[in-house]
Every structure is written in C-alpha cells, then in structure tokens.
Amino acid sequence: METKPTRRARLRQQTIAEIKEAALKALAESGPAGITLRGIARELGMTAAALYGYFDTRDQLISTLAADAYNELADSHEAALAALPPEEAASRVRAVCDTFRTWSVANPAAFRLIYGDGLPGFSPPEDVTKAARRCCMALLDVVAGAWDHAPAAIRDDEAEWSDFQESLVTPAREQFPHLPPQALGLTLRIWGRMYGPVMLEVFGHLGQQIVDPSQVYRREVEAIIEMLGLSE
Amino acid sequence: METKPTRRARLRQQTIAEIKEAALKALAESGPAGITLRGIARELGMTAAALYGYFDTRDQLISTLAADAYNELADSHEAALAALPPEEAASRVRAVCDTFRTWSVANPAAFRLIYGDGLPGFSPPEDVTKAARRCCMALLDVVAGAWDHAPAAIRDDEAEWSDFQESLVTPAREQFPHLPPQALGLTLRIWGRMYGPVMLEVFGHLGQQIVDPSQVYRREVEAIIEMLGLSE
C-alpha cells in the first residue's frame, strides 16, 4: 500500500532517526535522566517544542528507545540462532546466553533503559512488551530444543499452565505446541540465572568485586548447560 | 566523648529523620525521580533551601538513603544468621536467601535505589560501599560455613586471589582466614543467582510471566543448596 515514500515522509524519518540518535547519546553519557528534550533540540539545532511534532511526550520517546533496544537484542538472538542447526542444542543455549551478555555489555545504556528503570506502577506500552516477548521467545526456543535431554529431576515438577500469565502461555503454546508447562518454569529460572550476573555487571556491582566479571557469567552458562543435560 | 546530646542536636536529628521519611515516601510513590527537595520541604512545611542545612545536595540525601537501605538489609541478614548455629549450613544458606528476597519485595523502592539506579560512571561514597560490603559478607559467611561440604567439582577451580578486587579480598581473608580464593568466585556466582530472580521480580518483569514469582526463587534457592552439597 505504502508505495509512495514521499519526500516529506523521508525527511521525517531522518529527523526521527536523528532525534533518537541524540537521545541515545545523552542516555549513554548521563543515564535516562540525561535524556532531555531541550538538550536534544539544542544538538539538532531546533527548538524543544519542535520535537513534539515527532513524539507526543518525553516518555513516549523513551518508550520508543526501549522498544528499539528490545528489538535489537531480539534480532541478535535470532541471528545467532539462525546460524545453528536445531540439533546442536548445547551450542544454541550457549549462543543465546553469549549474545545476551555481549549485547548488554556493549550497550549498557540500552540495557539499563530496558531492565533497570521503570516506575513502580508503570506498565509499558504495547510495542515495548511485544518486543520484549521476542527476547523471551528466543530463550524459550533453546529450552524447547533442549527439553528432551533434560534430566527427570527438572522435568518432574508440579507446574501447571495456570501458574503462568496468559500473555506468556498463549504465544508459547502456539509456537511450541509440544512443550509442557514445566518448560516455562525452567525458562524463567534460566532467564533469572542469565540476568543476575549481567545486571550486576552492567550496574557496576560485579566490577567492584572481581577483575573480570565475564568469568562469573561463563561459569554460570556452563552450569546451565550442565543442568540441561547437554554437557560434553 | 559525645556525652552531651544537646537539645539542638536532638531536634536536628529529628528533622533529619523527618526529611528521610518524606523522601522515602516520595521514593515509594514515584521512584527515585520523585524525590524532590521542594516536595519534601512542602511536606515538612519548610522552604527547599532550608534542607541544605541538613544535606549538602539532593544526591547526598539519596546516597544516605541508599546507605540506610544497605544497612537495613545487612541487619536483617545478620539477625537471621544469629538465630542459627554454625553447623546448620543448609538452614543458614536458606536464611540469607529468604531474608534477601523478603526484604527486597517488602522494600522495592529501597531495593531499586540500591541495585537499579546509579549513573554510568558514578561511584558511591564510602559509607554506601561500606554498608554494601556488610551484605556481601553475610553471604560469604554462609558460603564459608558450607565450603567443606561443597563437591569437588565446585572446589576445583583455577581461581586466584588476584582475580578479585582488593576491596573484597582484604575483608574476606581477614574475616575468613581459612577460605581459598575459589570460595569468593562461588560466592559471586550465588550472589548473581539470588539477584537475578529478585531483580526481575522487583522490576516487574517476572510478574508479567508468572503468577507467583516466588516460585522461581524458591526453586533456585533449593538448587543452590543442592549445588553446595547440602541436600538432606
């Protein structure tokens, strides 16, 4: 339908990109609080009020950045998985884990935006949660690929579908029809195990304790693979 | 020395307490960004400028809150451990883990303050890092108590003292002289494993996936105990 990328639309797209770029730069330099409409406008040679032609509000701009970050991370995950055949379960687990930490450490500002901020009662707009789900699905994908190798101690678990939120259950069962509910619980546990060390590293807590934080993560990834019965 | 709690000093103490109280309330209601000197002053019936008689700056006030939070958490840990004899290693691990999540979920605002915020290059003042170390030591304590039971797979590890920062090594060796450097690495891994699920829960990510986030944590704690060779 949209066969006409009119000149106006093109310029508009570019301006939006420049705004995001300036916002990301400010984010990297001084954290989320450093994203300032007036600062961005200054950088682009415009007035702050002009930005309201592109984003409804500062919060919406930040939400857009968050959605972009989620999508970028999900793209990385999917690209890493696309290069590996389904039967190499261990490699696929490692790929997702490594991609996750590598991206997070390389884009700490975006990581904080996604996983660190957020007001107490604030629920993000739909495009953000949708992008977040893509990341979750990549992890579920590798768990699904490893499920048959998992030892009984993990598979035996009194988890039910009703233990999980519909927003997770629905896409999970649609995409991986053969998976039991226990696999969801396992995925969440692995999720937490990946996020713990990475969060501590990105937020600067691990670096105050250990010289090379990646050591902690590497061992944890191997432990996850072992837990899944995928060793050697 | 300070035998004279003069009337002035007493009033001053009380005012400081009221300021912190108002700040914590704002923190709980609208996140770190909601802590506003003018808002606090309004609540106390003062001018914002008057607050500068008690805190050098807004950031310093927040740092104080962070140190308080760390100390509160450390107190909880130490109280939980004081009730358990050294030989009950498994119970002690469980106690620290449970105390950690319970406190974090009960004080989400304080938790965010400590573990979620913080500028990219910002390093906290000394009283904050000192209070943070107390929490770390509690965890190291239970790992020390469990170290002798730990399976060889965990104890065999090419970790060296030089892998860790001095600010961790010095107090650790002082307080637990018999511990090898491998125990530090194990402690950090357990730390990450505890923080992952709790961070995801407090930041609201787990709740969007699972009805009862504590399930994830409970299983993780049991896995930690098992990893340490403390099951049954």
Place this chain on the structure above:
DNA sequence: TGGTACACTAAACGCCGTTAATAAAGTGAT
C-alpha cells in the same frame, strides 16, 4: 544582657517538560 551560632526565609538563576499562538514553507490542484 549582649553577642553569636544556628535555622530558616525570600528572591533569584538557569535548567526542565509542556502548551498555545503564530509564522513560514512545502505540496497539490486549478
């Protein structure tokens, strides 16, 4: 009783997000 240290206020500065009114410029049809 006088003087001094302290607690506080008032006013201002320069930031911030956001809104309203307005002008300029691009676009498309006649």
Place this chain on the structure above:
DNA sequence: ATCACTTTATTAACGGCGTTTAGTGTACCA
C-alpha cells in the same frame, strides 16, 4: 502561477525543579 492546505518550526509563556546568595529572626551561652 495562484490558491488553499497541510506540515514544520518558532516564540513566549507556565509551573516545577536544584541550587545559591543575602538577609532575618531566634535559641543558646557567657
């Protein structure tokens, strides 16, 4: 080429923010 129009940007203002400076009253102590 002219007109109506939509889109884009500007200026000016409002209220809120952290912070500083200068000045005011008041509690304390000699």
